Amino acid sequence: MKATTLASNQAKSEIILMTLSKIPRGKVSTYGDIASYSGFPGLARYVASILKNLPENSTIPWHRVINSQGRSSFPKNSTKYLQQIYLLKNEGIQFSVSEQVSKAFFW
DNA sequence: TTAGTGACCGACT
DNA sequence: CAGTCGGCCACTA
Numbered sequence: 001m002k003a004t005t006l007a008s009n010q011a012k013s014e015i016i017l018m019t020l021s022k023i024p025r026g027k028v029s030t031y032g033d034i035a036s037y038s039g040f041p042g043l044a045r046y047v048a049s050i051l052k053n054l055p056e057n058s059t060i061p062w063h064r065v066i067n068s069q070g071r072s073s074f075p076k077n078s079t080k081y082l083q084q085i086y087l088l089k090n091e092g093i094q095f096s097v098s099e100q101v102s103k104a105f106f107w
Numbered sequence: 108t109t110a111g112t113g114a115c116c117g118a119c120t
Numbered sequence: 121c122a123g124t125c126g127g128c129c130a131c132t133a
Contacts, residue, residue, distance in 0.1 A: 031114075032115065043115095045113055045116090062114085
């Protein structure tokens with residue numbers, strides 16, 4: 001056995017999910033930042049994979065997570081894309097003309 | 108074990 | 121400013 005990691009793979013998911021659930025309403029964050037805040041810099045793609053696998057009934061605010069460009073990671077006009085922006089606007093987050101979130105709204 | 112993949116990121120054209 | 125490219129690391133076949 002190799003005690004290479006300080007946290008087991010299973011615990012990583014737990015910690016990241018905990019961080020996600022702490023994003024305050026009306027704020028957004030990026031995949032990379034979530035990973036860093038959780039203590040795992042460089043695991044942005046892993047954060048994304050977790051959100052992708054979230055069940056519908058999850059309490060995790062997945063819509064508050066966007067990419068480093070301040071934009072939704074979904075293809076333009078896709079159902080998920082429109083839904084994410086709708087939810088964020090509903091929380092008071094403002095977008096530029098190109099559907100980009102101002103850094104002022106970053107967590 | 109190796110190879111391919113991804114709701115990413117930053118540097119570089 | 122927009123498009124490419126390489127690096128990143130966990131997951132899956």
